[in-house]
Amino acid sequence: MTLNEVTISRAILEEQHRAIIDHLEMDAAVIGGGPSGLACAALLGEKGVKCALIEKKLSIGGGMWGGGMMFPRIVVQEEARRLLDRFGIAYKEFEEGYYVAKSIEAVAKLTSAACDAGVEFFNLTSVEDVMIRGDGRVGGLVVNWTPVDMAGLHVDPLTMACTCTVDATGHDAMIARMVERKGGNLRVKGESFMWAERAETRILDHTKEVFPGLFVTGMAANAVAGECRMGPIFGGMLLSGERAAELVAERLGR
Ligand code: 48F
Numbered sequence: 001m002t003l004n005e006v007t008i009s010r011a012i013l014e015e016q017h018r019a020i021i022d023h024l025e026m027d028a029a030v031i032g033g034g035p036s037g038l039a040c041a042a043l044l045g046e047k048g049v050k051c052a053l054i055e056k057k058l059s060i061g062g063g064m065w066g067g068g069m070m071f072p073r074i075v076v077q078e079e080a081r082r083l084l085d086r087f088g089i090a091y092k093e094f095e096e097g098y099y100v101a102k103s104i105e106a107v108a109k110l111t112s113a114a115c116d117a118g119v120e121f122f123n124l125t126s127v128e129d130v131m132i133r134g135d136g137r138v139g140g141l142v143v144n145w146t147p148v149d150m151a152g153l154h155v156d157p158l159t160m161a162c163t164c165t166v167d168a169t170g171h172d173a174m175i176a177r178m179v180e181r182k183g184g185n186l187r188v189k190g191e192s193f194m195w196a197e198r199a200e201t202r203i204l205d206h207t208k209e210v211f212p213g214l215f216v217t218g219m220a221a222n223a224v225a226g227e228c229r230m231g232p233i234f235g236g237m238l239l240s241g242e243r244a245a246e247l248v249a250e251r252l253g254r
Contacts (some may be wrong), residue, residue: 023052028248029141029162030054030119031127031175034062035234036218037168038110039083039241040248047119047249052160053119056126056146060130061107063219064171068232077200080235083242087113106234128157130165130178130214137180138165138213164248166215168241172231173220179211186211189226191219206244207243209251217244233251 030041041053059065067073076084078097083105087109091099114121126149129142144157167175173188180186199222206221216224217240230236 014154016047023122023160024121025161026050026052027162027252028164028166029160030166030168031141032168032170032218032220033057033060033111033121033123033171034168034218035064035106035237036220036241036244037062037166037174038107038114039087039238040166040168040217040244041119041163041241042110042114042117043242043245044248045114045119047149047245049212049249049252049254052162053114053121054125054127054141054143055121055123059122060062060111060121061103064103064107064234064237067103067222074101074103074106074232074234075099076101076238077233077235080238082247083235083238093198127175127178130175131159131161132179132182132184136212138175138211139163139243141165162252163213164215164236165213166217166244167220168217168244170219171223173216175214176210176216176220176224179214184211186224188213188224191223192226192228192233195228196230196233199228200233200236202227203236203240204243207240207247209247215244215248217241 027050030037044051076099087111089101089106091101115189124146125143126146127141130138131140140161142157148155176188180188187188207217207227209215218237230239
């Protein structure tokens, strides 16, 4: 076989353009590829929801990738063990109810599940704004290449329409803050101090539609609610992603 560089280039360009154009209108967009966003996207995809995951960095995984203080291990408690099983993530019981898994395997398996479920990934893509029309709902995203932002270039963005948006941007709750900053009726209280028990217990109550069309999951949910952080225990992130997927699917009538 004789390789043709132009064919390689055409394959990449045509396929990625097709994917972008195909997702200019979609059911759900998950912003952020950390554990809650990955779990949410994978489960939405499994429910047949047309869904994209948009991640500003080159690599997905968010704060799960680095485990605790760069030791690539995560802890998951009993309540979320079934999700480790569901995604095929291997683990070891450390003490009763405390399960330890490899953070890199966890990211890889969640990503693999999302890919298998038909989720489209747009990495190196930053959501810099949302669209809110006369109906008062978040109905779309304003996106640009992350390097445009990094280089401080003045380049206008493009837009993607979605019926439901999931803010999975972690501690900063970036999408909720955009809505708040632009005058939407939403208050982001900001995350509180570290208290794993409390943060993990309450996260499911905070995982909800906080503004018409905008759902929050993971640390973004706790940040909006002014709730505590929890450090490298990840059960709440997976459970919150699952809850967000259920709420979005329900809203879409699936
Ligand atoms: O921070 P992150 O992992 O969010 P999470 O799913 O999980 C939190 C845990 O990792 C950990 C914790 C709990 O155990 O405390 O910190 O709530 O992932 C958030 C992702 O969102 C991306 C960001 O790069 C990261 O990968 N992100 C943030 N802002 C944007 C974005 C944006 N404007 N556009 C696209 N992606």
